[in-house]
Amino acid sequence: MSIAFLYALGFLLVVPHVMGYEPLGIFGIIVGCLGAWIVIGFANACESGKTEDEEILGTYVTEARYYEPWTEKIKHEDEETGEVTYEEVEHDEQWEITVAEGDTFDIDEEEYKELVSQFGNEEEEEADHEWEAEGEIIDPGYSTYTTWPGTYETASYEYVYRSYKNPTLRSSNIYASEKVDEQTIKTYHLESYDRKGLYGTVQGEDAEQLEDEIRDYNCWSREKNIKLNFILLENATTTQGIYWQQYWQNGKRNTINAVVGVTPEHKIEWAHVFGWQNEAVCIKLRDFIVGLDTLADITSHFSQVEEILKENYQLPNLSEYDLGKGPFPLKGALIALTICLGLFCGLFGRxxxxxxxxxxxxxxxxxxxxxxxxxxxxxxxxxxxxxxxxxxxxxxxxxxxxxxxxxxxxxxxxxxxxxxxxxxxxxxxxxxxxxxxxxxxxxxxxxxxxxxxxxxxxxxxxxxxxxxxxxxxxxxxxxxxxxxxxxxxxxxxxxxxxxxxxxxxxxxxxxxxxxxxxxxxxxxxxx
The missing domain is CATH 1.25.40.10 (Tetratricopeptide repeat domain)
Known part of the structure; x- marks a missing residue:
């Protein structure tokens, strides 16, 4: 109550003068403080800290297309003289891909040629530029395209981004981990979360084979919206696994993240698996990995990894964390006070x-x-x-x-x-x-x-x-x-x-x- 009173007193003495209001009497101060005190209680109860986050989904290319240079004639009319002139504009050639979700991305000529060779087909048709033309199309040029034939062996993988509400990001309670300091990030080579599937310090053929399996799985698990990440650490302790979890703040909504510690000979020593609201699948995947002998065993038993995820994974609903509250919301309290006292300024002032x-x-x-x-x-x-x-x-x-x-x-x-x-x-x-x-x-x-x-x-x-x-x-x-x-x-x-x-x-x-x-x-x- 004392905080509310002092804030109200300062507000009512300074703001009315600056804004040209008439001074308010003691009645306005008392009623304003009472109202502000009530509003602070609501602010403290309702602070939830919702915010926007982004998840990464694996997908595959369904079509690649090339557009020849094309020409259009654009009319120009001088606003002052009314003189009309025409200009021929030539547009550059362009290459692009379309993925299964319908998103389109630009690529270069070399990537297009690789997809033509990979898909084993290419067709030609007159290009359609009506949607982007500003004038009369003189020469539309032609478009060549290649389409994915639908076989597993010819697939080309990509990733797309989707946004979602993640109220845990600004939470300071048990649902959000303490942030990792810059020195820890540098010391343990922690990497920011991105579209990759394999992270860590382990190199070699075993890691490359596992990376291929992860990439395939991430792009073929679109129906369940799961992204699987492995973090391979050599000569590390389980504490480093906790650091990765803290740095990623439990990852993204659609991820399962497995941190695996191995010896220089790629013998599995420990595993730490984390993800939002997926305790059962995390525990089962961790126990399965620890039960294997070497890193190569994960690749050779990857079908069992897929089975564990298929049977136990559930996409979390982060709205369940909406009621997670942090400490007293000072910022929210000041906003509430300002709104409440502003109303009284409007009611009792000029x-x-x-x-x-x-x-x-x-x-x-x-x-x-x-x-x-x-x-x-x-x-x-x-x-x-x-x-x-x-x-x-x-x-x-x-x-x-x-x-x-x-x-x-x-x-x-x-x-x-x-x-x-x-x-x-x-x-x-x-x-x-x-x-x-x-x-x-x-x-x-x-x-x-x-x-x-x-x-x-x-x-x-x-x-x-x-x-x-x-x-x-x-x-x-x-x-x-x-x-x-x-x-x-x-x-x-x-x-x-x-x-x-x-x-x-x-x-x-x-x-x-x-x-x-x-x-x-x-x-x-x-x-």
Missing amino acids: PPQYNIRAQKNVAQRQYSLAKSNFQEYLHRVPDDVYALNNLGVIYWRENNLEEAEKLFSQALRNSYSLNREDIKDLNLNRGICYKDLKQNKKAIADMKKAIEYEEYGTKSYCALYNLYKMLGYKKSMWALQKEYNNRRPGRLKEDCKDYRDSLTYIYDGADMFTGRGFERILRKIFD
């Missing part, structure tokens, strides 16, 4: 009226009045991101581009507390401003940053696409179309047909408190 008036002026297209009110508000609250942006938009409308750019830059320097959509709008606003200032390099950088935060719309894509088009950057237009296709189906040429540059006003919702809330409540009671 919001900065200049900002509210300015927002109303914008809605009524009274831009001159809006400009004066935003300026007055920023005189009192000079770092308000929303007001900086909105005043910048008004300056842009007045063609005062240098002043608009300064305001957008100042807003972006203070944009750490904004949501993704508002950060996108800020970057795009400044990018368009830079474009009008003929600072195209800066404009492109800001528009690319806006695209990173673009979640649903196409506005950022269209702004950058039209800028590339104006500058005649054909390859950049093609690359942007390719990136666009990865996020949503469609052609930028059509989707951006009616696009025109326009800047966006952003608001913080402060207009929900249009007067002194406490006074409104009293009037309702006594009227």
Whole structure:
């Protein structure tokens, strides 16, 4: 309670003055502290630390394809003079593979030739470039492709990544291991988890044969979504096995990880197997490995390893760890206090009226009045991101581009507390401003940053696409179309047909408190 009170006191003495509120009385402080104390209890109970993680799945190549260079004719129209010109653009040749999950990856010519030889077939057809063409296709060229014949011997293996929720990553309780320090990583040659299946310090034919078996298994166990990893250590102790488990934080959701200690003669001394929620399969696989004599025995008995996994492995559901809580969540408590006390500031204080008036002026297209009110508000609250942006938009409308750019830059320097959509709008606003200032390099950088935060719309894509088009950057237009296709189906040429540059006003919702809330409540009671 004392922590809540001290924090509330500081909040209510400093923030109202900075933000232009009227001072709050002792009643506001007491009620704010009580509310904050209650909210802290909920914050402490609900802290779960969910976060995103990535697992690796084995798969195989189903098709490899080669595209000849192809040519298209693109129309250019000068926006000022209306003059129309045409340009022939030749696109480079390209090689790519498709895996069983449908993912596509670029490869080089040598890899394509190896797959043609491995699959034993190659066919030719006219290439289809309609989805990526910006103009009229003059010469589509041809495409040759080779397909996997479906036999085990001809398979070519790859790996793909899939994301999933892993709430254990930020947990500080028993479900998360203590992190390994840099010196331990260096001393014991610990390696970061990646698409490999074999890790460790053991070399030689036995290790190579085991690696082949692991790779085959990982790519043919797609139905159960299992990835098997072996970590081979020479002249090591079981403690090193624990270090690997700590470093990988139990691996990924879809992995079983077997650490095996061997002598220089590859005699098996010990084994340590770990993975999420797979105690039965870990114990059985460990006992099986320890019961073998040499490293070569693992390869010769690999069918039994597969059988153990088939009978005992279950893909874990990490949502069961959602309720795992760490120590008192100080950060969550401060956030809760801020939210709670902010509500009381809104109820018992007076919001900065200049900002509210300015927002109303914008809605009524009274831009001159809006400009004066935003300026007055920023005189009192000079770092308000929303007001900086909105005043910048008004300056842009007045063609005062240098002043608009300064305001957008100042807003972006203070944009750490904004949501993704508002950060996108800020970057795009400044990018368009830079474009009008003929600072195209800066404009492109800001528009690319806006695209990173673009979640649903196409506005950022269209702004950058039209800028590339104006500058005649054909390859950049093609690359942007390719990136666009990865996020949503469609052609930028059509989707951006009616696009025109326009800047966006952003608001913080402060207009929900249009007067002194406490006074409104009293009037309702006594009227």
